[in-house]
Amino acid sequence: MNRIDFHAHILPGADHGSGSIDTSRRQLMLMRDAGVSAVVATPHFYPHRQRAESFLRMREQTVAELRQSLPEGAPLIYVGAEVLVCPGMHEMEGLDQLTVRGTNLLLLEMPTTAWNRALLDTVEEIREAGFHPVMAHIDRYPMEEVKKLLARGLSVQLNATAFSGLFGGKVYRQLIGTGSVVALGSDLHGSDPAGYQPFLKALKRLGGEANTVFERTAALLQGAIALQEEAPALLHT
Ligand SMILES: [Fe+2]
Numbered sequence: 001m002n003r004i005d006f007h008a009h010i011l012p013g014a015d016h017g018s019g020s021i022d023t024s025r026r027q028l029m030l031m032r033d034a035g036v037s038a039v040v041a042t043p044h045f046y047p048h049r050q051r052a053e054s055f056l057r058m059r060e061q062t063v064a065e066l067r068q069s070l071p072e073g074a075p076l077i078y079v080g081a082e083v084l085v086c087p088g089m090h091e092m093e094g095l096d097q098l099t100v101r102g103t104n105l106l107l108l109e110m111p112t113t114a115w116n117r118a119l120l121d122t123v124e125e126i127r128e129a130g131f132h133p134v135m136a137h138i139d140r141y142p143m144e145e146v147k148k149l150l151a152r153g154l155s156v157q158l159n160a161t162a163f164s165g166l167f168g169g170k171v172y173r174q175l176i177g178t179g180s181v182v183a184l185g186s187d188l189h190g191s192d193p194a195g196y197q198p199f200l201k202a203l204k205r206l207g208g209e210a211n212t213v214f215e216r217t218a219a220l221l222q223g224a225i226a227l228q229e230e231a232p233a234l235l236h237t
Helices: 020-033 052-068 117-128 143-151 171-176 193-206 208-221
Strands: 004-008 038-041 077-078 083-084 105-109 132-135 156-161 181-185
Touching: 004 020, 004 077, 004 156, 004 181, 004 208, 020 143, 020 193, 038 193, 052 077, 105 117, 117 132, 117 143, 117 156, 143 156, 156 171, 171 208, 181 193, 193 208
Parallel strands: 004 038, 038 077, 083 105, 105 132, 132 156, 156 181
Antiparallel strands: none
């Protein structure tokens, strides 16, 4: 069974997830050792701080650096972004470049402030524009708010830590049963092995339910272009 980590900050220097090639390599080795077959690299994109164009240029550079230093047996790496939603974002130039490369999947992060109508409408507009929004780590928000996303039939991603609480994330396990949960993620920052433990623990706790989610993720990722599969830049010149 494919184990897919859909949310991780592993591109060297792209955000605070990894400050160096060495850290990224160690992150990938942690994943490899955990039996992860594919990971989506999701550096933070903050629309109020940067333009998509400069973000993409920076991301390309980190991808090129990482491509040259991949550890033996590294999981397949898909390149995406974790995009903070702001009202009106559906009209932002370059949004289509922030999807998981080769797909229409867009990992959207909701703000921690209250979600007003304009924000929720923006998510819908993004979907209507042909994207498949995946709402990042919904376990981090009050369930009352999350229900607004679920009521609109949106796909969601859970962080592994959702299952480490006292009740083992019972409410989130029920959500897996409904089909809304399309991806699991470690949301890994840094290369401390302890940082990857929750992902492993979640897999153990979820058993077959995790496989159900991984099957959904794999289906959504069909056609995605892995970093390892991209032609070297030189061939294009
Ligand atoms: Fe994240």
